[in-house]
Amino acid sequence: MTTRILATLVFLAVLAAAPAFVPPFEVRVLSLFCFWGALSLAWNILGGFAGYWSFGHTVFVGVGAFVPGVIVAKLFDGGGAELMPLLVLVGGLVSAAFAGIIAWPLLRLRGIYFAIAMLGVAQVTGELSAAIEWIGGGVGLSLPDAVPAALAPEAFFHYIFVGLLALTIGAAAWVRGARFGQGLLAIREDEDTARMLAVPTEGYKIAALVLSAFLTGLLGATYGFSLGYITTDSVFRTDFSLNMIVHALLGGIGTIAGPLLGAAVMVVLTQVVLGEMLNLHLFATGALVVAMVLLAPQGFLGLWRRKPRAQREPGP
Amino acid sequence: MIPLLQTLLDGLVLGGVYAFAAVGFSLIFGVLGVVNLTHGVFVVLGAYAALLLHEVVGLDPILGLPLVMAALFALGYLYQRTLIAAAVERASLVASLLVTFGVALMARNLLQIVASPDVRSIATAYSFAGLSLGPLRIDLVRAAGLLTSLVLLFGLALLLNRTAFGRAIRATAQQPVGAALSGVNVRHVHGLTFGLGGAFAGASGAVIGMMLPFTPSSEAAWTLNAFVVVTLGGVGSPQGALLGGLLLGVIATLTAQYVGPAFQNAAMFLVLVLMLLLRPQGLLGHAFAASR
Numbered sequence: 261m262t263t264r265i266l267a268t269l270v271f272l273a274v275l276a277a278a279p280a281f282v283p284p285f286e287v288r289v290l291s292l293f294c295f296w297g298a299l300s301l302a303w304n305i306l307g308g309f310a311g312y313w314s315f316g317h318t319v320f321v322g323v324g325a326f327v328p329g330v331i332v333a334k335l336f337d338g339g340g341a342e343l344m345p346l347l348v349l350v351g352g353l354v355s356a357a358f359a360g361i362i363a364w365p366l367l368r369l370r371g372i373y374f375a376i377a378m379l380g381v382a383q384v385t386g387e388l389s390a391a392i393e394w395i396g397g398g399v400g401l402s403l404p405d406a407v408p409a410a411l412a413p414e415a416f417f418h419y420i421f422v423g424l425l426a427l428t429i430g431a432a433a434w435v436r437g438a439r440f441g442q443g444l445l446a447i448r449e450d451e452d453t454a455r456m457l458a459v460p461t462e463g464y465k466i467a468a469l470v471l472s473a474f475l476t477g478l479l480g481a482t483y484g485f486s487l488g489y490i491t492t493d494s495v496f497r498t499d500f501s502l503n504m505i506v507h508a509l510l511g512g513i514g515t516i517a518g519p520l521l522g523a524a525v526m527v528v529l530t531q532v533v534l535g536e537m538l539n540l541h542l543f544a545t546g547a548l549v550v551a552m553v554l555l556a557p558q559g560f561l562g563l564w565r566r567k568p569r570a571q572r573e574p575g576p
Numbered sequence: 577m578i579p580l581l582q583t584l585l586d587g588l589v590l591g592g593v594y595a596f597a598a599v600g601f602s603l604i605f606g607v608l609g610v611v612n613l614t615h616g617v618f619v620v621l622g623a624y625a626a627l628l629l630h631e632v633v634g635l636d637p638i639l640g641l642p643l644v645m646a647a648l649f650a651l652g653y654l655y656q657r658t659l660i661a662a663a664v665e666r667a668s669l670v671a672s673l674l675v676t677f678g679v680a681l682m683a684r685n686l687l688q689i690v691a692s693p694d695v696r697s698i699a700t701a702y703s704f705a706g707l708s709l710g711p712l713r714i715d716l717v718r719a720a721g722l723l724t725s726l727v728l729l730f731g732l733a734l735l736l737n738r739t740a741f742g743r744a745i746r747a748t749a750q751q752p753v754g755a756a757l758s759g760v761n762v763r764h765v766h767g768l769t770f771g772l773g774g775a776f777a778g779a780s781g782a783v784i785g786m787m788l789p790f791t792p793s794s795e796a797a798w799t800l801n802a803f804v805v806v807t808l809g810g811v812g813s814p815q816g817a818l819l820g821g822l823l824l825g826v827i828a829t830l831t832a833q834y835v836g837p838a839f840q841n842a843a844m845f846l847v848l849v850l851m852l853l854l855r856p857q858g859l860l861g862h863a864f865a866a867s868r
Binding site for chain 1: 662675678685686800836838839842848852
């Protein structure tokens with residue numbers, strides 16, 4: 261256990277030191293990895309541990325990014341750059357509160373129905389953010405430039421994304437080890453039995469969704485600041501929801517290293533190998549998903565471990 | 577009063593086509609338990625096939641339906657017997673959700689490359705003609721589309737309820753093992769059902785192509801639509817799809833007319849979520865094992 265913690269810390273330290281050694285483009289690729297890895301790991305807290313697959317997690321990225329955008333536009337008239345940490349935190353908190361509100365009806369649904377209902381929530385929230393003029397997602401919102409003069413923008417956001425990745429890894433590891441996490445695994449394996457054995461299933465599921473939404477909201481808010489200008493189309497994105505699932509699926513759902521490994525593979529594949537062929541990204545992602553399901557349903561980690569597991573797959 | 581009646585009429589016409597577009601999804605979900613996320617791809621493929629027939633041979637989309645249906649039937653059958661069956665056997669029904677999702681992404685990408693991402697529509701000779709029913713008005717294309725949808729839905733209901741093949745399909749849906757013991761070739765029936773679902777999706781695509789514009793990325797909207805229709809009406813039967821489709825059509829047009837076009841999807845999904853909470857098996861549905 262201690263070796264694992266040590267290895268994770270070394271890994272994060274190396275990531276954090278990157279801007280000092282590698283050129284800006286590679287720093288951006290590494291930041292992207294941190295962003296995707298953390299998003300997928302946050303999705304995994306509900307989708308991997310509890311087996312509730314959300315197909316609309318981008319809604320929390322969107323809410324997380326829009327909350328600072330609206331606050332800046334209404335209260336600070338485009339200013340407020342020095343308040344960025346606070347605004348990001350508020351983005352995460354509002355995202356978590358939103359999750360808490362939708363959790364009560366949605367988490368009564370199981371399997372495919374939960375997945376599709378989340379897809380619907382993401383779709384509708386996105387459309388409303390564009391349709392309601394007061395929010396202004398159709399026209400777009402600017403976020404102030406918070407980069408200190410001493411740092412290059414890509415380095416500044418890289419440090420934040422590494423920090424958020426560390427936070428997400430810490431949260432996921434804590435959940436995995438805690439009684440709470442064991443309860444989520446029990447829900448994944450058999451919710452009715454878990455309930456019968458006095459696991460507070462309702463409370464655990466809501467807590468998992470809220471925690472996952474909080475982390476996703478922080479990432480979304482930071483992403484919004486890194487873009488500098490957000491519209492509905494740039495943060496409420498179906499491909500965000502999809503990528504969170506695909507990364508976890510590739511690496512190994514329900515593990516902690518899995519989503520990170522999946523994110524690393526996909527970032528290398530899309531940014532480096534297929535960097536020039538933007539029009540083939542969808543095809544490559546689709547082909548990879550099909551191949552993984554048919555050839556390695558437990559992800560790369562599953563191939564490596566070859567641990568016999570129950571025949572029944574977690575998820576919807 | 578007249579505007580309200582006109583809106584209701586438009587909603588019912590649109591709803592008939594929604595029902596037609598969803599019935600294949602409903603059949604596959606009800607019989608195989610597979611949520612076919614490539615459903616919208618079949619719809620869009622049908623639309624492109626009809627467009628191709630119309631532009632190259634000059635065949636009217638409705639007259640070309642048998643060709644489109646035959647082609648997509650074959651495609652659906654092969655797709656089920658190879659990819660879907662493999663995914664279900666090796667992993668699980670959940671895996672089939674992911675496989676169909678992956679295939680949908682690939683198909684959309686390929687269509688964008690082959691057919692270009694441009695918005696297309698099929699313009700027939702009678703595209704701009706209309707019929708008058710007293711003070712109400714209905715486009716000829718929409719009337720023809722609705723009629724085709726209803727006839728084919730009725731045909732499917734007859735096939736399912738009155739023929740030996742239909743009985744085999746219903747038996748497989750209820751109890752695959754029992755059906756196999758009674759001499760039904762379950763794998764073959766699964767393939768044929770998937771083919772039938774694909775054929776109906778394609779036929780609806782040809783009709784939709786005359787009424788509404790489409791692009792390769794429309795597939796996602798048609799898959800979601802089918803899901804909403806099936807949730808409203810109930811899984812596995814043409815009657816359920818018809819009821820769900822009509823409801824959805826009326827909700828969509830009423831919202832667009834009286835609340836605003838931007839809120840159409842919001843209203844649809846609100847109804848969907850309410851429905852999932854109150855009556856997950858749909859208005860006419862049985863509590864199928866696959867639907868829980």
